[in-house]
Amino acid sequence: MSSPEPIDNVVELQNVRRTYTMGEELVHALDGVSFAIERGEYWSVMGASGSGKSTLLNVIGCLDRPTNGDYLLAGTKTSSLDDDQLSDLRSQKLGFIFQSYNLIPQLDVLDNILVPLYYQDEPPADGEERARALAERMGLGDRMGHRPTELSGGQQQRVAIARSLVNDPELIMADEATGNLDSQTAGEILDLFDELSAEGKTIVFVTHEAHVAERASHILQMKDGHIEDLVQQREIVRS
Secondary structure, three states, X not given: OOOOOOOOEEEEXXXXXXEXXXXXXXXEEEEEEEEEEEOOOEEEEEXXXXXXXXXXXXXXXXXXXXXXXXXXXXXXXXXXXXXXXXXXXXXXXXXXXXXXXXXXXXOOHHHHHHHHHXXXXXXXXXXXXXXXXXXXXXXXXXXXXXXXXXXOHHXXXXXXXXXXXXXXXXXXXXXXXXXXXXXXXXXHHHHHHHHHHHOOOEEEEEOOOHHXXXXXXXXXXXXXXXXXXEEEOOOOOOO
Protein backbone atom coordinates (compact mmCIF):
# COMPACT_ATOMS: atom_id res chain seq x y z
CA MET A 1 0.00 0.00 0.00
CA SER A 2 1.39 3.36 -1.02
CA SER A 3 1.81 6.06 1.62
CA PRO A 4 -0.45 9.09 1.41
CA GLU A 5 1.11 12.19 -0.07
CA PRO A 6 2.35 14.65 2.58
CA ILE A 7 0.15 17.67 3.20
CA ASP A 8 1.47 20.69 1.30
CA ASN A 9 0.71 23.77 3.39
CA VAL A 10 1.29 27.18 1.84
CA VAL A 11 0.25 28.98 5.06
CA GLU A 12 0.69 27.61 8.58
CA LEU A 13 0.10 29.60 11.77
CA GLN A 14 1.04 27.99 15.08
CA ASN A 15 -0.43 29.69 18.16
CA VAL A 16 0.22 33.14 16.69
CA ARG A 17 -0.22 36.15 18.95
CA ARG A 18 0.16 39.80 18.01
CA THR A 19 -0.06 42.43 20.71
CA TYR A 20 0.17 46.21 20.53
CA THR A 21 0.58 48.81 23.24
CA MET A 22 -1.86 51.70 22.91
CA GLY A 23 -1.16 54.19 25.66
CA GLU A 24 -1.26 52.09 28.82
CA GLU A 25 -3.45 49.40 27.27
CA LEU A 26 -2.18 46.12 25.83
CA VAL A 27 -4.25 45.13 22.78
CA HIS A 28 -4.38 41.46 21.75
CA ALA A 29 -4.99 41.85 18.01
CA LEU A 30 -4.33 38.13 17.50
CA ASP A 31 -4.63 35.84 20.50
CA GLY A 32 -3.42 32.31 19.87
CA VAL A 33 -4.47 31.76 16.24
CA SER A 34 -3.64 28.41 14.62
CA PHE A 35 -4.62 27.04 11.21
CA ALA A 36 -3.12 25.84 7.93
CA ILE A 37 -4.03 26.53 4.31
CA GLU A 38 -3.16 23.78 1.86
CA ARG A 39 -1.94 24.47 -1.63
CA GLY A 40 -4.84 25.20 -3.98
CA GLU A 41 -7.35 26.17 -1.30
CA TYR A 42 -9.45 29.34 -1.56
CA TRP A 43 -10.10 30.98 1.82
CA SER A 44 -12.18 34.00 2.70
CA VAL A 45 -11.59 35.89 5.94
CA MET A 46 -14.43 37.81 7.56
CA GLY A 47 -14.86 39.85 10.74
CA ALA A 48 -16.00 43.19 12.07
CA SER A 49 -13.68 46.14 12.56
CA GLY A 50 -11.30 45.27 15.39
CA SER A 51 -11.77 41.52 14.93
CA GLY A 52 -8.13 40.97 14.00
CA LYS A 53 -8.63 40.19 10.31
CA SER A 54 -6.42 43.08 9.13
CA THR A 55 -3.64 42.06 11.53
CA LEU A 56 -4.01 38.48 10.36
CA LEU A 57 -3.69 39.61 6.75
CA ASN A 58 -0.56 41.61 7.59
CA VAL A 59 1.04 38.61 9.30
CA ILE A 60 0.20 36.23 6.43
CA GLY A 61 1.48 38.84 3.96
CA CYS A 62 4.78 39.19 5.86
CA LEU A 63 4.03 42.87 6.47
CA ASP A 64 3.97 42.33 10.24
CA ARG A 65 5.58 39.81 12.58
CA PRO A 66 3.90 37.77 15.32
CA THR A 67 4.71 38.75 18.89
CA ASN A 68 4.68 35.04 19.76
CA GLY A 69 4.12 31.82 17.87
CA ASP A 70 5.31 30.78 14.44
CA TYR A 71 4.23 31.58 10.90
CA LEU A 72 5.46 29.41 8.03
CA LEU A 73 5.01 30.56 4.44
CA ALA A 74 5.52 27.75 1.92
CA GLY A 75 7.51 25.89 4.58
CA THR A 76 9.77 28.81 5.53
CA LYS A 77 9.64 29.91 9.18
CA THR A 78 9.38 33.69 8.87
CA SER A 79 10.48 34.46 12.44
CA SER A 80 14.03 33.41 11.58
CA LEU A 81 14.33 35.95 8.75
CA ASP A 82 15.68 39.48 8.92
CA ASP A 83 13.84 42.36 7.25
CA ASP A 84 15.66 42.01 3.91
CA GLN A 85 15.04 38.27 3.79
CA LEU A 86 11.40 38.80 4.68
CA SER A 87 11.08 41.35 1.88
CA ASP A 88 12.63 38.90 -0.58
CA LEU A 89 10.25 36.14 0.54
CA ARG A 90 7.29 38.48 0.14
CA SER A 91 8.27 39.49 -3.40
CA GLN A 92 8.89 35.89 -4.47
CA LYS A 93 5.99 34.06 -2.82
CA LEU A 94 3.11 36.54 -2.58
CA GLY A 95 0.81 38.46 -4.89
CA PHE A 96 -1.26 41.33 -3.43
CA ILE A 97 -4.55 42.79 -4.66
CA PHE A 98 -6.03 45.82 -2.87
CA GLN A 99 -9.38 47.58 -2.77
CA SER A 100 -7.77 50.81 -3.97
CA TYR A 101 -5.79 49.03 -6.76
CA ASN A 102 -2.47 50.73 -5.77
CA LEU A 103 -1.33 51.19 -9.35
CA ILE A 104 1.46 53.62 -10.21
CA PRO A 105 -0.21 56.49 -12.11
CA GLN A 106 2.88 57.39 -14.16
CA LEU A 107 3.15 53.86 -15.61
CA ASP A 108 1.04 52.29 -18.32
CA VAL A 109 -0.78 48.96 -17.92
CA LEU A 110 2.12 46.79 -19.09
CA ASP A 111 4.67 48.50 -16.84
CA ASN A 112 2.34 48.32 -13.84
CA ILE A 113 2.02 44.56 -14.34
CA LEU A 114 5.81 44.26 -14.53
CA VAL A 115 6.48 46.12 -11.24
CA PRO A 116 6.91 43.02 -8.99
CA LEU A 117 9.68 41.72 -11.24
CA TYR A 118 11.82 44.79 -10.57
CA TYR A 119 11.98 43.76 -6.92
CA GLN A 120 13.38 40.39 -7.99
CA ASP A 121 16.08 41.96 -10.17
CA GLU A 122 14.57 40.17 -13.15
CA PRO A 123 15.23 41.99 -16.42
CA PRO A 124 11.86 43.40 -17.54
CA ALA A 125 12.33 41.96 -21.02
CA ASP A 126 12.38 38.45 -19.53
CA GLY A 127 8.96 38.97 -17.98
CA GLU A 128 7.36 41.09 -20.67
CA GLU A 129 5.96 38.15 -22.62
CA ARG A 130 4.36 36.83 -19.42
CA ALA A 131 2.97 40.27 -18.58
CA ARG A 132 1.50 40.67 -22.07
CA ALA A 133 -0.15 37.26 -21.84
CA LEU A 134 -1.69 38.19 -18.47
CA ALA A 135 -2.95 41.51 -19.84
CA GLU A 136 -4.60 39.65 -22.72
CA ARG A 137 -6.18 37.17 -20.33
CA MET A 138 -7.61 40.02 -18.27
CA GLY A 139 -9.19 41.57 -21.36
CA LEU A 140 -6.67 44.41 -21.46
CA GLY A 141 -4.99 43.61 -24.76
CA ASP A 142 -6.04 46.93 -26.27
CA ARG A 143 -5.22 48.88 -23.09
CA MET A 144 -1.56 48.03 -22.52
CA GLY A 145 -0.36 51.52 -23.35
CA HIS A 146 -2.99 53.26 -21.20
CA ARG A 147 -2.32 54.75 -17.77
CA PRO A 148 -4.54 54.02 -14.74
CA THR A 149 -6.47 57.29 -15.04
CA GLU A 150 -7.59 56.20 -18.51
CA LEU A 151 -9.12 52.97 -17.20
CA SER A 152 -12.37 52.11 -15.46
CA GLY A 153 -12.32 50.74 -11.92
CA GLY A 154 -12.86 47.22 -13.16
CA GLN A 155 -10.02 47.54 -15.66
CA GLN A 156 -7.71 48.89 -12.95
CA GLN A 157 -8.52 45.91 -10.75
CA ARG A 158 -7.79 43.57 -13.65
CA VAL A 159 -4.37 45.23 -13.96
CA ALA A 160 -3.86 44.64 -10.24
CA ILE A 161 -4.80 40.96 -10.61
CA ALA A 162 -2.39 40.56 -13.53
CA ARG A 163 0.33 42.27 -11.47
CA SER A 164 -0.29 39.85 -8.60
CA LEU A 165 0.23 36.87 -10.94
CA VAL A 166 3.29 38.00 -12.89
CA ASN A 167 5.76 36.51 -10.37
CA ASP A 168 3.82 33.20 -10.24
CA PRO A 169 3.25 33.50 -6.46
CA GLU A 170 2.60 30.70 -3.98
CA LEU A 171 -0.25 32.74 -2.48
CA ILE A 172 -2.60 35.43 -3.81
CA MET A 173 -3.89 37.83 -1.14
CA ALA A 174 -6.90 40.03 -1.86
CA ASP A 175 -8.05 42.73 0.57
CA GLU A 176 -11.65 43.82 -0.18
CA ALA A 177 -10.74 43.50 -3.85
CA THR A 178 -14.30 44.16 -5.08
CA GLY A 179 -15.18 46.86 -2.54
CA ASN A 180 -14.94 49.81 -4.96
CA LEU A 181 -16.72 48.12 -7.87
CA ASP A 182 -20.34 48.05 -9.01
CA SER A 183 -22.13 44.71 -8.66
CA GLN A 184 -21.73 43.61 -12.28
CA THR A 185 -18.03 44.41 -12.42
CA ALA A 186 -17.50 42.85 -8.99
CA GLY A 187 -19.13 39.67 -10.26
CA GLU A 188 -16.77 39.58 -13.23
CA ILE A 189 -13.75 39.99 -10.94
CA LEU A 190 -15.03 37.23 -8.64
CA ASP A 191 -15.43 34.98 -11.67
CA LEU A 192 -11.72 35.54 -12.36
CA PHE A 193 -10.90 34.43 -8.81
CA ASP A 194 -13.02 31.31 -9.38
CA GLU A 195 -10.98 30.58 -12.50
CA LEU A 196 -7.69 31.07 -10.64
CA SER A 197 -8.89 28.76 -7.88
CA ALA A 198 -9.90 26.12 -10.43
CA GLU A 199 -6.37 26.34 -11.85
CA GLY A 200 -4.90 25.49 -8.46
CA LYS A 201 -3.94 28.94 -7.16
CA THR A 202 -3.98 29.40 -3.38
CA ILE A 203 -6.07 32.44 -2.43
CA VAL A 204 -6.87 34.38 0.75
CA PHE A 205 -9.66 36.91 0.20
CA VAL A 206 -10.59 39.34 2.98
CA THR A 207 -14.16 40.60 2.69
CA HIS A 208 -17.10 41.82 4.77
CA GLU A 209 -19.65 40.62 2.21
CA ALA A 210 -21.20 37.18 2.76
CA HIS A 211 -21.96 36.58 -0.92
CA VAL A 212 -18.29 37.15 -1.74
CA ALA A 213 -17.08 34.86 1.04
CA GLU A 214 -19.38 32.09 -0.16
CA ARG A 215 -17.30 31.76 -3.33
CA ALA A 216 -14.42 30.32 -1.27
CA SER A 217 -13.77 26.76 -0.20
CA HIS A 218 -13.26 27.87 3.43
CA ILE A 219 -14.72 30.76 5.44
CA LEU A 220 -12.71 31.95 8.46
CA GLN A 221 -14.63 34.23 10.84
CA MET A 222 -12.55 36.37 13.21
CA LYS A 223 -13.74 37.99 16.45
CA ASP A 224 -11.68 39.75 19.15
CA GLY A 225 -8.42 38.28 17.90
CA HIS A 226 -9.73 34.71 17.91
CA ILE A 227 -11.10 32.34 15.30
CA GLU A 228 -14.83 32.46 15.98
CA ASP A 229 -15.72 29.97 13.25
CA LEU A 230 -14.07 28.05 10.42
CA VAL A 231 -16.30 26.41 7.83
CA GLN A 232 -15.14 24.22 4.96
CA GLN A 233 -17.77 24.64 2.27
CA ARG A 234 -16.39 22.28 -0.34
CA GLU A 235 -13.40 20.13 -1.18
CA ILE A 236 -10.76 21.44 -3.52
CA VAL A 237 -10.24 19.08 -6.45
CA ARG A 238 -6.50 18.82 -7.10
CA SER A 239 -5.16 17.64 -10.42
